[in-house]
Amino acid sequence: MAEAARPRNRLLDLLPHDERSDLVSMMDRGPITPHDVLQAAGQPMRKVHFPTSGVVSLMTPLADGRAIETATVGKEGMVGVHAFLGGGVLNNGQAMSQVPGEMLSLGVDSFRAFVDGDGKMRDIMMAYMQALFAQIEQAVACNGVPEIQQRTAKWLLESHDRADGDEFQLTQEFLADMLGVTRPSVSVAAGTLQAAGLIKYHRGQVTILDRSGLEEASCECYAVVRSEYEQLLSPFS
Secondary structure: OOHHHOOOOHHHHOOOHHHHHHHHHOOEEEEEOOOOEEEOOOOEOOEEEEEOOOEEEEEEEOOOOOEEEEEEEOOOOOEOHHHHHOOOEOOOOEEEEEEOEEEEEEEHHHHHHHHOOOOOHHHHHHHHHHHHHHHHHHHHHHOOOOOHHHHHHHHHHHHHHHOOOOEEEOOHHHHHHHHOOOHHHHHHHHHHHHHOOOEEEEOOEEEEOOHHHHHHHOOOHHHHHHHHHHHHHHHHO
16 A cells, blocks of 8 residues: 555554555555454454554453443554464454444564564554553443443544544444443433434434533543553654
């Protein structure tokens, strides 16, 4: 892929120009289609993915067939950190796309070889893993927040951060699955946020109308995760 035409991904943008150009030239560009499983539990990991738009959920499947979201990934990160750690199989987790977009992908072996070189990618990956693990830890705390409206606001903010603009696709059923709650409870929460003038929701399409108001409506988890990410990754900017 030509450097001038490359889409934006923050981890890739943090690399020095020559190192980034070398890595991007090896990557394939493809779509993020909602509900596609990018990595399945118990299956060999073949590629790593760097979203340039859209949102991917990292999820933990449960015995009753549900899958609870533990983290989200967009243009600030990557899908497939297990490859960096040397693992080849996700034993109890999967990655599923949720908001459409695009991504850059690379085979696991090629990615590992690149990280093992003399460039900055290893240090950037170490910082990103800390940020991702902080998000997962905070998700555990957030699941203990009884107010579904706060958790819904947090999820909408995270998706807005990764969306190209103020609109993105979302069904109440999918959001309920991600939060591990019932669809009626999400419907009530979304209706309350809409009545407050913070969002507009119509036929699976969300429009963010008042971001600052949505931040006030969110639980503290959103600000904690965002601050942690900036603190860990900003030294590479």
